[in-house]
Amino acid sequence: MTRYALHPQVGLRDEAFGALAYHYGNRRLTFLNDARLVAVVRTAADHDDVEGALAAAGVPDQQRPAYLKALQRLADAEVLTCE
Amino acid sequence: MTSTVTESVVSPTTGTTDGTAVDRPAAYDDEVLAELLVEEISIDGMCGVY
Amino acid sequence: MRVTDRLSRGLDAPICLTWELTYGCNLACVHCLSSSGRRDPRELTTEECATVIDDLAQMQVFYVNIGGGEPTLRPDFWELLDHAVDRKVGVKFSTNGSRITGAGAARLAATDYVDVQISIDGADAATNDAIRGPGSFDVATTAMRHLADAGFGAFKVSVVVTRDNVAQLDAFAAIADSYGAQLRLTRLRPSGRGADVWDRLHVTADQQRELYSWLLAHPGVLTGDSFFHLSALGEPLPGLNLCGAGRVVCLIDPVGDVYACPFVLHDEFKAGSVRDEGGFAAVWRTSSLFLSLREPESPGACASCGSYDACRGGCMAAKFFTGLPLDGPDPECVHGHGEAALLAASGSGRPAVGAGHTRSGPVPVSIGRRPA
DSSP states (O other): OOOOOOOEEEEEETTEEEEEEEETTTTEEEEEEEHOOOOOOOGGGGSSSSHHHHHHOOOOOHHHHHHHHHHHHHHTTTEEEEE | OOOOOGGGGGGGGGSSOOOOOOTOOOHHHHHHHHHHHHHEETTTBBBBBB | OHHHHHHHHOOOSSSSSEEEEESSOOOOOTTTTTTBBSHHHHHTHHHHHHHHHHHHTTTTTEEEEEEOOOOOGGGTTHHHHHHHTTTTEEEEEOOSSSSOOOHHHHHHHTTEEEEEEEEOOHHHHHHHHHHHOOOOOHHHHHHHHHHHTTTOOOOOOEEEEEEETGGGGGHHHHHHHHOEEEEEEEOOOSSHHHHHHHHHSSSSSSHHHHHHHHHOOOOTTTTTTTTTTGGGGGGGGSSOOOOOBBBTOOOOOOOTTEEEEEESGGGGGGGETSSTHHHOOOHHHHEEEEEEESSSSOOOTTTTTTTHHHHOOOOOHHHHHHHHHSSOOOTTTTTHHHHHHHHHTTTTOOOOOOOTTTTSSSSOSSSOOOOO
């Protein structure tokens, strides 16, 4: 079970296209270009695992692998922490 | 560190989020969609600041 | 929609911005983009500055790049720094290093959300001091030593690339490495005092190509995206590769005037004032200048060139201050279209620029540091 949470050093700012995530530690700026992805990121810590967050955000089944890859990229970028 | 320039990877027809490209390998679509969802640059990567 | 298209239409708040805190400076660099030297009697008060910071925090501006002049000359500099970082508005300040003592460096090392950028323009005292004044190289490297010794981490060493220093890129990288710092190279624009030295100091076409190759080979070197016009040479350089002025960034000047970027301190590019009703937020969101900058760009004379998508017509400051039309080639267009346009115009269209806050009279021969 993978559980994600927003990294404590990250500021998340809503935008028309999705959101901007700025990491105050590594000074990287990440563009989240999809509103559903942003919803998943904002609610990830509220769910026991990431599948729950994806379902709650209404991500269609066939897109879940892509969203999981996007979340992994966010974890690699340290925008998310992962358990 | 380089921003992922999705437009160099994706042709317009694959840039959709409804998964209609049925004859392509699924892994390719996933990677493409994942790149559309997330792009990174440095905060120092914007012209017009010191 | 591509990120670049989205961003060129502007955001509800800047991602980051430049804030020149004072026009006062103890140096008199020949290329100073803000023509700094003398403080302006109308500069924002400490309280007004704090209000600006509060507005930026409210808008969730992630970062403010503080400069000037020499920002550390303001007695309230440290207080304002703390005010910003306490509200999670990150601060990177650009300095000549003259006020970065050992104690100051230790204080900075202990402060979250702060970054420091030390300016040099030569890899040795002779090259540097020809631009920045006698003794300035030693002052800068002393500040670097203090930051390194204090364990600050990777501060920035920032260089404006000129005809006279472009052969020193490897040496600049070595200097940054020796202090555990990160190198930053930025473009010379014909702005401020830069207009007076542009003809003799801007890089040649051959040097541009060398610079581009070097940047591609050194992806860890920052550029502030200031060389996006070079992307027409081939593979795009890292960064957004677009002009952020009025779209994702802007400038606040020492008297509270808001401009599109630090390289266009001219009425033509003034958006308003933080002292206006609604403060900075109102200027950012409603000024007619910024709204027009966020309109789709017209390639104009560049429409027939296959590179426009890559270079986007280059830098509006470079065009404006060399008298070229904004919807045409950059004066340093890599295909030579700007040079051709300049020859055709024969310099007749350069806008008049005053002396700004440049100090008249002789500049002090040597620069000491005041006791801490």
